[in-house]
Amino acid sequence: MTDDTPNLVRLVEDDAALLAATAQGLAMAGFTAEPYADPLAALEGLGPDWPGVVLSDVRMPGIDGIELAARIRAIDPELPVILLTGHGDVEMAVQALRDGAYDFMTKPASRATLETTLRRALAARRLVLENRQLRRERDQAVPPDGLIGRSPAIRHMRATAEHIARAGMHALFTGEAGVGKERLARHIHAMSPRRSRPFVAVSCAAIAPERFDADYLGSVGGSGPHLRSYGRIESASRGMLYLNGIEALTPEMQARMLEVIETGTVWPLGASDARPVDLWVIAATRADLASLVAEGRFRADLYYRLSGLTLSLPPLRARREDVPLLFRHFVQRATERNGQRVPALTEVDQAHLDGHDWPGNLRELEQFAEAFCLGLGAAPEGTRGASLSEMISRYEAALLRDALRQEGGNATAAMTRLQVSRKTFYDKLARHGIRSGDFRAPRGGA
The missing domain is CATH 3.40.50.300 (P-loop containing nucleotide triphosphate hydrolases)
Structure with missing residues (x-):
C-alpha cells in the first residue's frame, strides 16, 4: 500500500447526492475516497498493482455492479470488490460472491460495519501486493x-x-x-x-x-x-x-x-x-x-x-558440466566491467576448460576468465614453453575427459563418440592416468 494513498477506496455510485455523502463519510473515517458516478470510468487505472479496494452499488445504468465486479476480476482476480445491494438484490449479490466478489452489504449499511469490511479488504489487498512484490524480487534475483x-x-x-x-x-x-x-x-x-x-x-x-x-x-x-x-x-x-x-x-x-x-x-x-x-x-x-x-x-x-x-x-570437478556456463558468466561480467569485447576462445583455452580440475574452484575459474579477457592467461597453466607433442598430449587428454563426461563415464559410448577402438581407447586412458569411473554420477543424487 503506497503511503500517499492510504486506505484507498474507489467508490462507484450513480446517485450524485449519495455518492458525495458516502465519500465524505469515508474521508472522515480515515479513508481516501475516489468517487465515480460512471462504472465504466471507474475501471480506468485499475491493474495488478493498484493498491485499493472497490465499493460499488449494484443497481446502476450502463453496467451494473455485478458486471463491474466481473470486469475487475478479469483485470485482477485478487482485487477486492464490495457490493452494496438493496434487499431485492441479495440473491444476485450472493451469486457474485460465489463468482469472486470480496463481500456484499445490504443498504443501508451501518458505518461501523462498512468501515470494518473496508479495512479487512484493504488488509487483504495489502498482503496480496506484498506477496507479489516478494515473488518478483525473488524471481528477479540473479543467482550467485x-x-x-x-x-x-x-x-x-x-x-x-x-x-x-x-x-x-x-x-x-x-x-x-x-x-x-x-x-x-x-x-x-x-x-x-x-x-x-x-x-x-x-x-x-x-x-x-x-x-x-x-x-x-x-x-x-x-x-x-x-x-x-x-x-x-x-x-x-x-x-x-x-x-x-x-x-x-x-x-x-x-x-x-x-x-x-x-x-x-x-x-x-x-x-x-x-x-x-x-x-x-x-x-x-x-x-x-x-x-x-x-x-x-x-x-x-x-x-x-x-x-x-x-x-x-x-567442488567444480564434481560438476564439470557447469564449468562452461560459469566461464561464460565470468567472461561476460569481466568484459562489461572493462568495456571490452569477448575474445575468441582458442582450442587450447577449450582444452584447459575441459581438462583442468580447478582446485581453486570458483575463485580460480573467475581469475582464469578475467586473465583470458585481458589476453594474459588464455593459455592453460604449463603450456607456455611446452613442446608441440606435450600440448597435443594435453589436448588429447582433455578430449578423452570431455567424452567420458558427456557419456557419464560410459567407456563404450565414449570410444564410439571418439571413433577409436577399445584397445586404443584404454591405452590412451592408461597413458594419461584417466579412469572412466571418475566420471560416473554418484548414487543418491546431490
Missing part, C-alpha cells in the same frame, strides 16, 4: 556465481537455498575453499524477508580472543548507558550473521557464541543488563566438524545447534 549451472548438485542447492531463505533456518555450509559458501549465504539473505537488514560476515580465524567481547558483544561507556558501541553480533540482529571458518573459534568463543544463539541476548562489556538479539546464523567450514566434535576439539552442542540443516557445496 556458485548457483549458475544445470548439474543435479546445483539444482539441489538452488532448491535448498530457497527453503533456507523462506524458513529462516540456521544452517551449516561445508565445502572446499572457493566453492562459493559466502556467495550463497549472501544470496539467501537477499531472497529472505530479512534482506533489508544487515548481512554481517565474520571471519572466525581473524577474531582476536582478547577483543571478542568488545568487538563482537559490544561495550557501554563509563559515563552513561547511551555512550556504547554495538558489537558485530548485535549489528546482525534481524539480519544474517555469517560465520566463516567456524572451526577456528576457540573453546571459550564457542561457548560465548552458543550462549548468544540459545538465549537470544548479548551482554556488552560494562552493561547492567543483557540486550536482546534476533539472530539468523549461517556457519561455514572446510573442516569435518563431526570429526572435530568426536575428537573433543569442537563443542557438540554448538555443532548440533548449527547443523540441523547442513549443505555441502560441491
Whole structure:
C-alpha cells in the first residue's frame, strides 16, 4: 500500500447526492475516497498493482455492479470488490460472491460495519501486493556465481537455498575453499524477508580472543548507558550473521557464541543488563566438524545447534558440466566491467576448460576468465614453453575427459563418440592416468 494513498477506496455510485455523502463519510473515517458516478470510468487505472479496494452499488445504468465486479476480476482476480445491494438484490449479490466478489452489504449499511469490511479488504489487498512484490524480487534475483549451472548438485542447492531463505533456518555450509559458501549465504539473505537488514560476515580465524567481547558483544561507556558501541553480533540482529571458518573459534568463543544463539541476548562489556538479539546464523567450514566434535576439539552442542540443516557445496570437478556456463558468466561480467569485447576462445583455452580440475574452484575459474579477457592467461597453466607433442598430449587428454563426461563415464559410448577402438581407447586412458569411473554420477543424487 503506497503511503500517499492510504486506505484507498474507489467508490462507484450513480446517485450524485449519495455518492458525495458516502465519500465524505469515508474521508472522515480515515479513508481516501475516489468517487465515480460512471462504472465504466471507474475501471480506468485499475491493474495488478493498484493498491485499493472497490465499493460499488449494484443497481446502476450502463453496467451494473455485478458486471463491474466481473470486469475487475478479469483485470485482477485478487482485487477486492464490495457490493452494496438493496434487499431485492441479495440473491444476485450472493451469486457474485460465489463468482469472486470480496463481500456484499445490504443498504443501508451501518458505518461501523462498512468501515470494518473496508479495512479487512484493504488488509487483504495489502498482503496480496506484498506477496507479489516478494515473488518478483525473488524471481528477479540473479543467482550467485556458485548457483549458475544445470548439474543435479546445483539444482539441489538452488532448491535448498530457497527453503533456507523462506524458513529462516540456521544452517551449516561445508565445502572446499572457493566453492562459493559466502556467495550463497549472501544470496539467501537477499531472497529472505530479512534482506533489508544487515548481512554481517565474520571471519572466525581473524577474531582476536582478547577483543571478542568488545568487538563482537559490544561495550557501554563509563559515563552513561547511551555512550556504547554495538558489537558485530548485535549489528546482525534481524539480519544474517555469517560465520566463516567456524572451526577456528576457540573453546571459550564457542561457548560465548552458543550462549548468544540459545538465549537470544548479548551482554556488552560494562552493561547492567543483557540486550536482546534476533539472530539468523549461517556457519561455514572446510573442516569435518563431526570429526572435530568426536575428537573433543569442537563443542557438540554448538555443532548440533548449527547443523540441523547442513549443505555441502560441491567442488567444480564434481560438476564439470557447469564449468562452461560459469566461464561464460565470468567472461561476460569481466568484459562489461572493462568495456571490452569477448575474445575468441582458442582450442587450447577449450582444452584447459575441459581438462583442468580447478582446485581453486570458483575463485580460480573467475581469475582464469578475467586473465583470458585481458589476453594474459588464455593459455592453460604449463603450456607456455611446452613442446608441440606435450600440448597435443594435453589436448588429447582433455578430449578423452570431455567424452567420458558427456557419456557419464560410459567407456563404450565414449570410444564410439571418439571413433577409436577399445584397445586404443584404454591405452590412451592408461597413458594419461584417466579412469572412466571418475566420471560416473554418484548414487543418491546431490
